[in-house]
Amino acid sequence: MNRSYFKKLETHDNNLPLELTTVIDQLAFNEKGLIPVITQDAISKNVLMFAWMSKESLYLTIQTKHMTYWSRSRNCLWVKGKSSGHTQSLTSMAFDCDGDVILCQVEQVGAACHTGRRDCFYLNVDLDKSKVTVTGQATL
Amino acid sequence: MNRSYFKKLETHDNNLPLELTTVIDQLAFNEKGLIPVITQDAISKNVLMFAWMSKESLYLTIQTKHMTYWSRSRNCLWVKGKSSGHTQSLTSMAFDCDGDVILCQVEQVGAACHTGRRDCFYLNVDLDKSKVTVTGQATL
Numbered sequence: 001m002n003r004s005y006f007k008k009l010e011t012h013d014n015n016l017p018l019e020l021t022t023v024i025d026q027l028a029f030n031e032k033g034l035i036p037v038i039t040q041d042a043i044s045k046n047v048l049m050f051a052w053m054s055k056e057s058l059y060l061t062i063q064t065k066h067m068t069y070w071s072r073s074r075n076c077l078w079v080k081g082k083s084s085g086h087t088q089s090l091t092s093m094a095f096d097c098d099g100d101v102i103l104c105q106v107e108q109v110g111a112a113c114h115t116g117r118r119d120c121f122y123l124n125v126d127l128d129k130s131k132v133t134v135t136g137q138a139t140l
Numbered sequence: 141m142n143r144s145y146f147k148k149l150e151t152h153d154n155n156l157p158l159e160l161t162t163v164i165d166q167l168a169f170n171e172k173g174l175i176p177v178i179t180q181d182a183i184s185k186n187v188l189m190f191a192w193m194s195k196e197s198l199y200l201t202i203q204t205k206h207m208t209y210w211s212r213s214r215n216c217l218w219v220k221g222k223s224s225g226h227t228q229s230l231t232s233m234a235f236d237c238d239g240d241v242i243l244c245q246v247e248q249v250g251a252a253c254h255t256g257r258r259d260c261f262y263l264n265v266d267l268d269k270s271k272v273t274v275t276g277q278a279t280l
Contacts, residue, residue, distance in 0.1 A: 009263065009274055010255045010278045011278050012274040013274070014273065014274050014275060014276075014277075017266065017269070017271035017272060017273045018271060018272045018273075018274075019270070019271065019272075020265060020266075020270040020271055020272055021270070023263065023272045036176060036190065038178055038187055038190065040187060045185035045186070046185070047178055047180060047187065047243050049236070050176065050178065050236060050240075050241040062265070062267060062270075065267070090267070092264070092265070092267070093264075093265040093267065094261040094262070094263055094264045094265060095261070095263040095265070095272070096189070096190060096260040096261050096263070097253055097254065097255055097257075097260045097262065097263075098260075099263070100190075101190040101260075101261075103187050103261045113237055114237065115150045115237055117237075120236040120237045120238075120241075121234040121235070121236050121241075121243045122234070122237065123149065123163065123234055123235040123236070123237075123239070124232070124233075124234045125160060125202070125232070125233040125234060125235070126157065126160075127202060127205070127230070127232070127233065129157070130159070130160040130161070130202075131157035131158060131159065131160055132157060132158045132159075132160055132163045132235070133154065133157045133158075134149055134152040134153070134154050134158075135154060136154075137154075138150045138151050
C-alpha cells in the first residue's frame with residue numbers, strides 16, 4: 001500500500017477526478033494479491049456479505065457490473081450467482097481513506113448468503129444476555 | 141476457524157441461543173489474532189469504516205459498548221474516539237455465516253474517518269467514466 005498516495009488524496013480537489021486505473025494501482029492488495037470487499041444492498045442498505053477481490057476480479061466487476069470475487073477456498077475467480085442465479089449487479093463503488101477496502105452497493109437477486117438467507121450476518125449477538133441467536137432459515 | 145462449527149449453526153434452532161463465549165472461541169481470528177469488523181451507522185445505515193479487532197478488543201467492545209479496535213499501525217488497543225471525542229457506541233453486533241467477520245451497528249459521535257469526514261468511503265468510483273472522485277472535505 002502506498003499510504004502517502006492516499007494521504008495526499010485526503011485534500012485532493014473534489015473537482016479534479018483521478019484516473020481509475022491509477023488509483024487501483026495504489027490500492028493495498030495484500031500479500032496474496034487480495035483486498036477486502038464489503039457488499040451492501042443498494043436499496044435496504046443492509047450489509048449482505050464480505051469477501052475478497054483480486055485486481056483481475058475488481059476489473060471484471062467494473063467492466064461487467066456483475067460482482068466477481070476471488071474465492072479463497074476454491075482459489076479461483078467467483079462470479080457471484082453464476083451457478084445459483086443469485087447475482088449481484090453493481091450500482092456503486094467506493095474506496096476507503098487508506099485504499100485498503102472496497103465498498104460496493106449492489107442490486108441483489110435472491111439470497112446473498114450460501115445458506116439461502118438474504119445476507120450472511122444471521123448470528124446475532126444479544127449484548128445484554130451474552131448469547132448468540134441464529135436467525136432466519138437455511139433454504140439452500 | 142472451525143468451519144464445521146459454523147456449518148452446523150446454519151440449521152441451528154432459532155429458539156436455542158448459544159453462549160456468546162462459545163461462539164467467540166470459534167471465530168476465525170487470523171494468524172495475527174485479528175478479525176475484520178465492518179462498522180455501520182445504526183441510523184443512516186451508511187458503512188462508516190472497516191477495521192480489525194483482537195479477541196481482547198472484542199470483549200472490551202461488548203463489555204463497555206464503546207467500539208474498541210486493534211490498531212495494526214500502532215499495534216495496540218484503540219478505543220475509538222478516546223482522543224478525538226468521535227466515539228462509537230455499540231447498538232448491535234452480528235457474526236457472519238463463516239464466523240470470520242463481525243458487523244457492528246453504532247451511534248457515531250462526529251466523524252468516523254480520521255480526515256473528519258463522516259465515513260471513510262469518500263473515494264467514489266465513476267463506473268461509466270473510469271474515474272475516481274474525492275468527496276467531502278478534510279477538516280481534521
